[in-house]
Amino acid sequence: MSTTLVRNGTVVTAADRYQADVYIDRGVITLIGQGLNLPADTVIDASGQLVLPGGIDVHTHLDMPFGGTTSADDFESGTIAAAHGGTTTLIDFAIQGFGEGLYPAFEGWMKRAEGKAVVDYAFHMIVRELTDQVSGEMDKMVRHEGLTSFKLFMAYPGVFMVDDATIFKALLRTRENGGLICMHAENGGVIDILVKEALRKGQTAPKYHALTRPTRAEGEATGRAIALAEMAGVPIYIVHLSCSDALEKVKQARDMGLPAYAETCPQYLFLSYDDYEKPGFEGAKYVMSPPLREKWNQEALWKGLVKNDLQVVSTDHCPFCMNEPPQKQIGKDDFSKIPNGAPGIETRLMLVWDGGVRTGKIDMHRFVEIVSTSPAKMFGLWPKKGTIAVGSDGDMVLFDPDKETTLSAKTHHMKVDYNPYEGRVVKGGPAVVLSRGEVVVDHGEFKGKKGRGQFVKRQPGKPLVP
Ligand code: URP
Ligand code: ZN
Ligand code: ZN
Numbered sequence: 001m002s003t004t005l006v007r008n009g010t011v012v013t014a015a016d017r018y019q020a021d022v023y024i025d026r027g028v029i030t031l032i033g034q035g036l037n038l039p040a041d042t043v044i045d046a047s048g049q050l051v052l053p054g055g056i057d058v059h060t061h062l063d064m065p066f067g068g069t070t071s072a073d074d075f076e077s078g079t080i081a082a083a084h085g086g087t088t089t090l091i092d093f094a095i096q097g098f099g100e101g102l103y104p105a106f107e108g109w110m111k112r113a114e115g116k117a118v119v120d121y122a123f124h125m126i127v128r129e130l131t132d133q134v135s136g137e138m139d140k141m142v143r144h145e146g147l148t149s150f151k152l153f154m155a156y157p158g159v160f161m162v163d164d165a166t167i168f169k170a171l172l173r174t175r176e177n178g179g180l181i182c183m184h185a186e187n188g189g190v191i192d193i194l195v196k197e198a199l200r201k202g203q204t205a206p207k208y209h210a211l212t213r214p215t216r217a218e219g220e221a222t223g224r225a226i227a228l229a230e231m232a233g234v235p236i237y238i239v240h241l242s243c244s245d246a247l248e249k250v251k252q253a254r255d256m257g258l259p260a261y262a263e264t265c266p267q268y269l270f271l272s273y274d275d276y277e278k279p280g281f282e283g284a285k286y287v288m289s290p291p292l293r294e295k296w297n298q299e300a301l302w303k304g305l306v307k308n309d310l311q312v313v314s315t316d317h318c319p320f321c322m323n324e325p326p327q328k329q330i331g332k333d334d335f336s337k338i339p340n341g342a343p344g345i346e347t348r349l350m351l352v353w354d355g356g357v358r359t360g361k362i363d364m365h366r367f368v369e370i371v372s373t374s375p376a377k378m379f380g381l382w383p384k385k386g387t388i389a390v391g392s393d394g395d396m397v398l399f400d401p402d403k404e405t406t407l408s409a410k411t412h413h414m415k416v417d418y419n420p421y422e423g424r425v426v427k428g429g430p431a432v433v434l435s436r437g438e439v440v441v442d443h444g445e446f447k448g449k450k451g452r453g454q455f456v457k458r459q460p461g462k463p464l465v466p
Helices: 075-084 103-113 132-145 164-177 188-200 207-211 215-232 244-255 266-270 273-277 282-286 297-306 348-357 364-378
Strands: 003-012 017-025 028-033 042-045 050-053 055-057 087-095 120-126 149-153 180-184 236-238 260-264 396-406 425-435 438-442
Touching: 003 364, 003 396, 050 364, 055 348, 055 364, 075 087, 075 425, 075 438, 087 103, 087 425, 103 120, 103 132, 132 164, 149 164, 164 180, 164 215, 180 215, 188 207, 188 215, 207 273, 215 236, 215 244, 215 260, 244 260, 244 297, 260 297, 266 297, 266 348, 273 282, 297 364, 348 364, 348 396, 348 425
Parallel strands: 003 042, 003 050, 055 087, 087 120, 120 149, 149 180, 180 236, 236 260
Antiparallel strands: 003 017, 017 028, 050 396, 396 425, 425 438
């Protein structure tokens, strides 16, 4: 095992900014100081660059069977793309099989990642059936396996959706075991009826995916999820929040002092309903749930990030190819069959820096907070991950605020044949990326090794985010 010295950079955390050298010994930061004069196996000059904690993406779907196919990135290609974009830890989802406990899913997803991932990873567990045995296994996941969060769905009837009683039971269980429930909050019953009605009228184009998933359906489910968590007396985390209707529910709860938390994603900050109106089948690129919203919602979401009503930006990376292979095409004649999801694991930091920091909406400390520190604090990874401090892992991004990138499927590393931001020029991006002190990306060149990524056991307990 080796030592790395990163010299002359500007260290930026959620709280601090200072010139310093950072010394990493066997993966862990052991010294931070000025003019460190130590021998090291690797010495990196970070002059002119910001030294940020590695990005943490708490919502990805690699190698995920869904919508009659499997997401296009596996744990190798997906984590390589993540590393290129400055993300050094991700939390993916294991899915409980029908009629099964949680262990087959946990072991199955460990196998999917092992020997492939190039950066560190953890799992949330998607719970589909909550028997007494499964409730007991939730405890074991939290206490023994370091898997401390569970995703439940209020949408996708027959696939993932669970009823309120199941949600309430799972919430109560986290009061005992210190886990956290993550909620996909859309009213699946209402949406199901709207989808059937649209199809009956012959409305089959991709845009009807959005038109049958109104913001009220997300707002209602968000409010209900928070109310259930309040009755259970536990925190709740709303995933991929897309619109003002849902944000209002989170805001109201937080104003009442309830521990309600939420993430949004770059697609909701930068894309909009207008993308569904693109010609032909183009709109399928943006079929995801919740769908893209009218543009005015973006300003509300940014305000939510500024005011900490939203604490995290994750990606919900769930890529399906348009043509090679034809995955989105499964729903060519029926929008309800288009596999839901879009790529984004590689572009999160660049987009949020360019659209957030460069425009003056947030400062660079808030940037670090929403892409790294709060995700770590929310999900039991901090202070091992999410900051630059003695004792933390040497996960770092040497970030060049002047680097210009044209986002494109021609150059990205995600294994998907389109980029939702095709042609968009962003300023500010990762120059060098280190995972536990090892350089994994050096000026666009991948230097890591397949399988070097490690499973990270997480700490249970209340989110450490204010
Ligand atoms: O459309 C989406 N979001 N696909 C991934 C599954 C989910 O609900 O997160
Ligand atoms: Zn979801
Ligand atoms: Zn998702």
